Amino acid sequence: MEIEKNVARLIETLKDNDEHVQVQATEMLEEIGEPAVPQLIDALDDEDKNVRKGSARVLGLIGDVRSIKPLIEAMKDDNKWVRRAASGALSNMDKxxxxxxxxxxxxxxxxxxxxxxxxxxxxxxxxxxxxxxxxxxxxxxxxxxxxxxxxxxxxxxxxxxxxxxxxxxxxxxxxxxxxxxxxxx
Missing domain, CATH: 1.25.10.10 (Leucine-rich Repeat Variant)
Structure with a gap:
């Protein structure tokens, strides 16, 4: 339960306009790893483009196979930066x-x-x-x-x-x- 709260707070932090804050949140979410995957997948549908983009990046860094299909769907996003992040994340998934x-x-x-x-x-x-x-x-x-x-x-x-x-x-x-x-x- 505590991990879920921390993940939710970090995902919310991806909305910050300060790129350094976003990078720190990304690194912390990557450190949490697999337990963060379900919430990160959900965040691919967030209304904020920075949350969607950051979530896609982190999912690529974590490399969990559960995120492959949601990342493919994220390549249909209206925002080109989200699409690029999703494509880049899939590049990290290997074979x-x-x-x-x-x-x-x-x-x-x-x-x-x-x-x-x-x-x-x-x-x-x-x-x-x-x-x-x-x-x-x-x-x-x-x-x-x-x-x-x-x-x-x-x-x-x-x-x-x-x-x-x-x-x-x-x-x-x-x-x-x-x-x-x-x-x-």
């Missing part, structure tokens, strides 16, 4: 998040597909290469850029070929991402 993220590449929301691609790129799981190559032709340049970055991070012959194909993308940003990986080799 446990790969299959749910691969499925998320099919989401109707381009922001969610893009966030999933970026997260998979940070995880660098070889089993995500083929689905990522598939979304390199998405209608959204954000999704294509995320998939291109992810494919480049994973690497290999199939990735090389896909990156070469991305040099013809209509988005200059996607082309630059592909070039950056091709120039490394």
């Amino acid at each position: 446990r998040a790969v299959e749910p993220l691969i499925q998320t590449l099919k989401d109707d929301d381009w922001r969610v597909r893009g966030g999933a691609a970026w997260a998979l790129g940070n995880i660098k799981a070889p089993e995500s290469l083929e689905p990522l190559i598939g979304v390199m032709s998405d209608d959204s340049s954000f999704v294509r850029a995320g998939a291109t970055m992810a494919v480049g991070n994973i690497g290999g012959d199939a990735a090389q070929k896909a990156l070469e194909g991305a040099l013809n993308d209509k988005s200059s940003y996607v082309r630059r991402v592909a070039e950056s990986f091709l120039n490394k080799e």
Whole structure:
């Protein structure tokens, strides 16, 4: 009961406009760890964007698998910083998040597909290469850029070929991402 009260107070502290206070609350919530997860998951629906963003970050630091689906849902948030925090948190989940993220590449929301691609790129799981190559032709340049970055991070012959194909993308940003990986080799 005492832990729950402390977690609730720390989550409330995430509303503070002082970034240093938010960082301290984040570190303390991370230290509490697994017992804080249920309340942090609930906080992903808080009306305050700083609470949602901070909760997503802490869930990523804790790395509890119960938070994978709620974090995927948080990638649909109206606030881009919350979406980025959720995507970053999923990147910290390692292999446990790969299959749910691969499925998320099919989401109707381009922001969610893009966030999933970026997260998979940070995880660098070889089993995500083929689905990522598939979304390199998405209608959204954000999704294509995320998939291109992810494919480049994973690497290999199939990735090389896909990156070469991305040099013809209509988005200059996607082309630059592909070039950056091709120039490394």
